[in-house]
Amino acid sequence: MxxxxxxxxxxxxxxxxxxxxxxxxxxxxxxxxxxxxxxxxxxxxxxxxxxxxxxxxxxxxxxxxxxxxxxxxxxxxxxxxxxxxxxxxxxxxxxxxxxxxxxxxxxxxxxxxxxxxxxxxxxxxxxxxxxxxxxxxxxxxxxxxxxxxxxxxxxxxxxxxxxxxxxxxxxxxxxxxxxxxxxxxxxxxxxxxxxxxxxxxxxxxxxxxxxxxxxxxxxxxxxxxxxxxxxxxxxxxxxxxxxxxxxxxxxxxxxxxxxxxxxxxxxxxxxxxxxxxHGDDAGTVLPPRLAPIQVVIVPIFYGEEEAASVISYAREVEKALREAGMRVHIDDRPDKTPGWKFYFWELKGVPLRVEVGKRDLEKRQVVITRRDTLEKYAVGLGELVDAVRGLMRTVEENLRRRAWEELRSRIVRAETVEAAKAAIREGKVVEVPWSGDNDCGIKLKDLVGADALGVPLDSDASVGGFDLRDLACGEKRAEFWLRLSERY
Amino acid sequence: MxxxxxxxxxxxxxxxxxxxxxxxxxxxxxxxxxxxxxxxxxxxxxxxxxxxxxxxxxxxxxxxxxxxxxxxxxxxxxxxxxxxxxxxxxxxxxxxxxxxxxxxxxxxxxxxxxxxxxxxxxxxxxxxxxxxxxxxxxxxxxxxxxxxxxxxxxxxxxxxxxxxxxxxxxxxxxxxxxxxxxxxxxxxxxxxxxxxxxxxxxxxxxxxxxxxxxxxxxxxxxxxxxxxxxxxxxxxxxxxxxxxxxxxxxxxxxxxxxxxxxxxxxxxxxxxxxxxxHGDDAGTVLPPRLAPIQVVIVPIFYGEEEAASVISYAREVEKALREAGMRVHIDDRPDKTPGWKFYFWELKGVPLRVEVGKRDLEKRQVVITRRDTLEKYAVGLGELVDAVRGLMRTVEENLRRRAWEELRSRIVRAETVEAAKAAIREGKVVEVPWSGDNDCGIKLKDLVGADALGVPLDSDASVGGFDLRDLACGEKRAEFWLRLSERY
Structure with missing residues (x-):
């Protein structure tokens, strides 16, 4: 590969x-x-x-x-x-x-x-x-x-x-x-x-x-x-x-x-x-284990004489992947160009695209494109199944990693109402000090002009050592971080 | 076997x-x-x-x-x-x-x-x-x-x-x-x-x-x-x-x-x-390919010393069947008798029951009972998977055959209203001569006091050679057999 x-x-x-x-x-x-x-x-x-x-x-x-x-x-x-x-x-x-x-x-x-x-x-x-x-x-x-x-x-x-x-x-x-x-x-x-x-x-x-x-x-x-x-x-x-x-x-x-x-x-x-x-301006990327089509094969040929041999090679590739238990689709529509097909399947989020052309046929290889990064690989037929399996795992891990990076980058803390407002304006989830009192919490989210998600259970929720006051009820000691965001 | x-x-x-x-x-x-x-x-x-x-x-x-x-x-x-x-x-x-x-x-x-x-x-x-x-x-x-x-x-x-x-x-x-x-x-x-x-x-x-x-x-x-x-x-x-x-x-x-x-x-x-x-007075019989549990294993033992070895043998049997892709359940509830379990699983329609006891363990065999006929077979462990597979097919074929025999035995023909009424009373589907005219058909089903199923498409619907009149409209020549029955 x-x-x-x-x-x-x-x-x-x-x-x-x-x-x-x-x-x-x-x-x-x-x-x-x-x-x-x-x-x-x-x-x-x-x-x-x-x-x-x-x-x-x-x-x-x-x-x-x-x-x-x-x-x-x-x-x-x-x-x-x-x-x-x-x-x-x-x-x-x-x-x-x-x-x-x-x-x-x-x-x-x-x-x-x-x-x-x-x-x-x-x-x-x-x-x-x-x-x-x-x-x-x-x-x-x-x-x-x-x-x-x-x-x-x-x-x-x-x-x-x-x-x-x-x-x-x-x-x-x-x-x-x-x-x-x-x-x-x-x-x-x-x-x-x-x-x-x-x-x-x-x-x-x-x-x-x-x-x-x-x-x-x-x-x-x-x-x-x-x-x-x-x-x-x-x-x-x-x-x-x-x-x-x-x-x-x-x-x-x-x-x-x-x-x-x-x-x-x-x-x-x-x-x-x-x-x-997992979306982008070209469409979406489906996690490989859930994608209706995991691999789309696009045969690329010029003229009728190439068509038969390339399509037959594409079917050979399809068969190998299908027998390995993968959900494969071969797009051999004669009235669409390869470029059109690339666009179409990227839109639909198929995680891997396999291109096969005359040169690939001659070299007994395929070209695989990852939907998430558009990285391309030349892969020999002998290592095809392992390569596709490995790339599916890689795409999945990358999607998950990207999602977590994005999420983590969105969570910030603020110790003043103004800072919290600014964070919300910037599209952040903001954690603010809160006493835990219901009325103060309602006042607090209204002051910031955001919705309350509640107290984090996935990180340390306790304000603990910090000596902070409830942002809405200054007379109260803060006990928790309260997460605020704009919600759908 | x-x-x-x-x-x-x-x-x-x-x-x-x-x-x-x-x-x-x-x-x-x-x-x-x-x-x-x-x-x-x-x-x-x-x-x-x-x-x-x-x-x-x-x-x-x-x-x-x-x-x-x-x-x-x-x-x-x-x-x-x-x-x-x-x-x-x-x-x-x-x-x-x-x-x-x-x-x-x-x-x-x-x-x-x-x-x-x-x-x-x-x-x-x-x-x-x-x-x-x-x-x-x-x-x-x-x-x-x-x-x-x-x-x-x-x-x-x-x-x-x-x-x-x-x-x-x-x-x-x-x-x-x-x-x-x-x-x-x-x-x-x-x-x-x-x-x-x-x-x-x-x-x-x-x-x-x-x-x-x-x-x-x-x-x-x-x-x-x-x-x-x-x-x-x-x-x-x-x-x-x-x-x-x-x-x-x-x-x-x-x-x-x-x-x-x-x-x-x-x-x-x-x-x-x-x-x-597929029902009877003891419960139902589920077609093996659709049954949630295809084979239930009932270990039979007396006293604690038998229990361990028989249950361990039952698990061996279970494993063999599960690995062959079958849906198996082992009923090792200690507070129920084998007889109670037989009754319970017959009620639920499990197509095959496998009994294993001390004697079976010694002979490396099991006893298989078909739910549909209650026929029993002694089956050596070596032929277990093939025997179960074969019996599942047999049960399925028998259920289908019985259903068709019953259905065919229920369809009769009648050429008078009285005969048709008698057939309905006996729980039959009765085919009567009909002109094909809508009003005559409605009159006809009312005369017989039954519901009209319509004209058979699974057998020769045409009255054809017979010289018969519509049972409700005697002036009209019968063209079709009209099926009547009591309907749910």
């Missing part, structure tokens, strides 16, 4: 200048997703996008199956009587819930699930008898519905979230439930790692936790324009739901106790984050 | 006596599906049922992917303005459609899709430009909603059909669309064959075709109580939808033409049919 062209990655100027516009362009041009469906906040997954999504769903299923989760499927309809049982939950969701009217039975009051705690609890009550039935770990991948009043964005802010993976777990006590919270965090780390996403892990402030939770831990990523995007949440629900749904179990000591529950969710937002994080 | 017990399959008396009651029992006891969800016609897939369903979904995806279909995902919400465009369609569906009320935007009139023709057409209009874009074959596996006023039945008659595979295809002309109709029939045959289902293929009478179709071809199976169940439909839609949605393409000759479309669907009903068709 010989390097024949140095790295010269595509720029990211357009992407950074107007991220949402760029994203619309990508979704349309790469034929991933159609934003023209005639209902606000509801979009169409096109075949190429769907193939990508299927790989992500497989990753999600695998990650949950391997860790003792069982897939289930609950109905979309939730009787209002159940939906309204938990007072915090209903207060948080009632404004954004869709109701079903005509078509229901007389007197039926049904909502479309915005999340399934209140659908699952009444069944869990029937399934759980004693401590041996616990822990119970269920998940489903479904559509949920939120009547967003804010501006909707494709794949990011939806009225139908169509790839909502929601896990719901039931435990004997707080300790076991919190162990599950930590395990969920590990599962999500693994999923996002495979998507080559970088993330912060933040404990949301109390005023922004999930409606019905004791606390919420969120995964936030930073997009190239400096705004953050929540890509996953994990909730410890305590006994809030089990109390109102009377989910109890017989403990080993013969007493009847309330179970503790958790829930955690991710959605197609993670796919949006992936497309954007 | 030595036969050590002859076939003595479980009876089917309870199953036949009250099929729906038996089905509820099976779903509950085998922990497949929970009917206690507090919304009419909406049920819960439990983990074991969901694992089965995932295998069926994989079969469906594979069958469609292999034949040039592309998976997509459209929103649940359809604007009423689109839903109402095709006059037959809206007439057929408007009474059973759910509306979304509160939560929608001001003035928004949304329905929950009962099927997606009217969601897909406006997008297809944007995607199809010229004849080179055709044929276009799309499918999705989604929830659809029907406000059933009839009695609902788990997995069979639902208000949320949660595994609706709907394919939608677009073609240059009638000929190509009808070629697709025939291909869809072949795809469904392959799917049902793998589910070991027997089926009739019937062209529905005009009064019972899909709302908006030119004609509908249906797959009907016969359940053990003699009533039929529709398990799949294929519709030729002509230009009914493309006309109102203005889906045109530029033909090779430069003219602009209306495209022709088809749609075809199957749902979790096919899983219900599978569970029931």
């Amino acid at each position: 010989e390097l024949i062209r140095e790295a010269r990655p595509h720029g990211r100027e357009k992407l950074r200048a107007n991220l949402i516009e760029w994203f619309h362009w990508l979704l349309r041009e790469a034929e991933l997703y159609d934003v023209r469906y005639p209902v606000k906040g509801a979009y169409v997954w096109r075949p190429y996008g769907m193939r990508l999504r299927r790989h992500v769903e497989e990753l999600i299923r695998r990650s949950h199956d391997e860790t003792g989760h069982q897939e289930v499927l609950f109905p979309v309809f939730i009787p209002y009587e159940f939906f309204g049982k938990e007072s915090q939950h209903i207060r948080g969701f009632e404004k954004e819930v869709f109701w079903v009217s005509k078509g229901g039975e007389e007197g039926e009051r049904l909502v479309l699930r915005p999340t399934s705690e209140t659908a699952i609890m009444p069944m869990v009550k029937l399934w759980v008898h004693d401590y041996k039935d616990l822990p119970l770990r269920l998940y489903q991948i479904v559509s949920v519905f939120r009547a967003e009043t804010k501006m909707t964005h494709p794949m990011i802010r939806l009225r139908e979230i169509s790839m909502f993976k929601e896990a719901h777990t039931v435990h004997v006590d707080r300790e076991d439930a919190e162990r599950q919270v930590r395990e969920a965090v590990e599962i999500y780390k693994k999923i996002f790692d495979e998507m080559c996403l970088a993330y912060m892990i933040n404990k949301r402030p109390d005023w922004d936790k999930f409606a019905g939770a004791e606390y919420t831990i969120a995964f936030d990523t930073v997009l190239p324009d400096g705004r953050t995007l929540q890509i996953g949440t994990v909730h410890y629900l305590g006994t809030n739901f089990t109390r109102v749904f009377e989910v109890t179990y017989l403990a080993a000591d013969g007493t009847r106790r309330l179970a503790h529950t958790t829930s955690y969710g991710i959605s197609e937002r993670s796919i949006a984050a992936m497309l954007i994080t | 030595e036969l050590i017990r002859e076939a003595r399959p479980h009876g089917r008396e309870k199953l036949r006596a009250n099929l729906i009651e038996w089905f509820h029992w099976l779903l509950r006891e085998a922990e497949l599906y929970d009917v206690r969800y507090p919304v009419k016609g909406a049920y819960v897939w439990r983990p074991y049922g969901m694992r089965l369903r995932r295998h069926v979904e994989e079969l469906i995806r594979r069958s469609h992917d292999e034949t040039g279909h592309q998976e997509v995902l459209f929103p649940v919400f359809i604007p009423y303005e689109f839903f109402g465009k095709e006059s037959q369609h809206i007439r057929g569906f408007e009474k059973e459609v759910f509306w979304v009320s509160k939560g929608g935007e001001e003035g928004e009139r949304l329905v929950l899709r009962p099927t997606s023709e009217t969601a897909i057409m406006p997008m297809v209009k944007l995607w199809v430009h010229d004849y080179k874009d055709l044929p276009l074959r799309l499918y999705q596996i989604v929830s659809v909603f029907r406000a059933e006023t009839k009695m609902t039945h788990p997995m069979i008659r639902l208000r949320e059909i949660s595994m609706f595979k709907e394919a939608h295809t677009v073609h240059v002309d009638r000929e190509d669309a009808e070629r697709q109709v025939r291909e869809a029939v072949e795809i469904y045959k392959k799917i049902f064959d793998e589910m070991c289902l027997a089926y009739m293929i019937n062209k529905r009478p005009d009064w019972d075709k899909f709302a908006g179709a030119e004609y509908t071809i249906a797959f009907d199976t016969v359940l053990p109580d003699g009533r039929t169940l529709q398990i799949g439909t294929v519709h030729y839609l002509g230009t009914n939808f493309t006309r109102v949605f203005e889906v045109t393409y530029l033909a090779a000759d430069g003219t602009r033409r209306l495209a022709h479309t088809t749609s075809y669907g199957i749902s979790e009903r096919s899983i219900a049919a599978m569970l029931i068709t």
Whole structure:
């Protein structure tokens, strides 16, 4: 394998200048997703996008199956009587819930699930008898519905979230439930790692936790324009739901106790984050393990006499890669030029391109181009499979490394409101000293004019040795760093 | 491999006596599906049922992917303005459609899709430009909603059909669309064959075709109580939808033409049919290729000293089967007896049971029991994998053969109304002479007091040489056999 062209990655100027516009362009041009469906906040997954999504769903299923989760499927309809049982939950969701009217039975009051705690609890009550039935770990991948009043964005802010993976777990006590919270965090780390996403892990402030939770831990990523995007949440629900749904179990000591529950969710937002994080002005780069097409082969020939032998050589290359278990596509469209094809597949994010021409055929080699850096290599046929395998790993590692570098470069600290404001203006996530008091936190984010992500769980959150005051409540000693950012 | 017990399959008396009651029992006891969800016609897939369903979904995806279909995902919400465009369609569906009320935007009139023709057409209009874009074959596996006023039945008659595979295809002309109709029939045959289902293929009478179709071809199976169940439909839609949605393409000759479309669907009903068709009074039998667990290993031992060596032998057997790619489960629960476990796994339909005891360990053999016949074999460890593989094939073939024998035995002909009535009373599908006239057909089914399945496409439908009169309209010469049955 010989390097024949140095790295010269595509720029990211357009992407950074107007991220949402760029994203619309990508979704349309790469034929991933159609934003023209005639209902606000509801979009169409096109075949190429769907193939990508299927790989992500497989990753999600695998990650949950391997860790003792069982897939289930609950109905979309939730009787209002159940939906309204938990007072915090209903207060948080009632404004954004869709109701079903005509078509229901007389007197039926049904909502479309915005999340399934209140659908699952009444069944869990029937399934759980004693401590041996616990822990119970269920998940489903479904559509949920939120009547967003804010501006909707494709794949990011939806009225139908169509790839909502929601896990719901039931435990004997707080300790076991919190162990599950930590395990969920590990599962999500693994999923996002495979998507080559970088993330912060933040404990949301109390005023922004999930409606019905004791606390919420969120995964936030930073997009190239400096705004953050929540890509996953994990909730410890305590006994809030089990109390109102009377989910109890017989403990080993013969007493009847309330179970503790958790829930955690991710959605197609993670796919949006992936497309954007690895995007550039030429399109996107898909992590090789998730790409619908991992290698595209472009035969290059002049005239009919070259065509036959080059295409037949391309098929030989294709066969070798396919037999090695790779997802390969050969683009032998006669009416498109090689340049057009390069552009087309770069747009779609295929991680590796293999060019084969007459000269390659003669030398029994191919030329491989990495989508992420545009580095080119000449590779002999004998080392083809190993080289492609190695390059796929390299691309994956590079995507992950770049994402983490970008994320780390975005996080700064500020000890004054002015400095915090300046950081936000520069597209940073800023950590500011905070007492931990709710009212001060709300005042603080408003002073800075940003959103609060919460207290970091992925680095030392404690202000510790520093002698700092809460930026909003100067009379209080700062205890934590509070992360602020502009959020999508 | 030595036969050590002859076939003595479980009876089917309870199953036949009250099929729906038996089905509820099976779903509950085998922990497949929970009917206690507090919304009419909406049920819960439990983990074991969901694992089965995932295998069926994989079969469906594979069958469609292999034949040039592309998976997509459209929103649940359809604007009423689109839903109402095709006059037959809206007439057929408007009474059973759910509306979304509160939560929608001001003035928004949304329905929950009962099927997606009217969601897909406006997008297809944007995607199809010229004849080179055709044929276009799309499918999705989604929830659809029907406000059933009839009695609902788990997995069979639902208000949320949660595994609706709907394919939608677009073609240059009638000929190509009808070629697709025939291909869809072949795809469904392959799917049902793998589910070991027997089926009739019937062209529905005009009064019972899909709302908006030119004609509908249906797959009907016969359940053990003699009533039929529709398990799949294929519709030729002509230009009914493309006309109102203005889906045109530029033909090779430069003219602009209306495209022709088809749609075809199957749902979790096919899983219900599978569970029931292969059911008996002890539970069900799952077709080996679809079973979540293909082989269950039950170690049998007396006392602690036997336990260790027998369980370790069982693990050796498990490892050999797992390495051969089989889905194996070892049931080593210490608090359950072997007899209890036999009952438990027969209920759940695991196709093969492997018993290993001290004597088997000494002889380096296992005892394999077929779930379908309860035949037992002694199998040496050296031939284990081949024997299991062979027995799985045999079970599959036997399930399919039994299903077809049962179905064929159910179809009879009658040349008088009285004979037809008697046949229906005996739980038969009866073929009666029919002129082909719509009014006569409706009169005929009412005279017999049965439902019309339509004209057979899987056998000679023509009355042909026989000199028979339409049973309802004696003045008309019979042209076809019309199939009648009691339908679910």
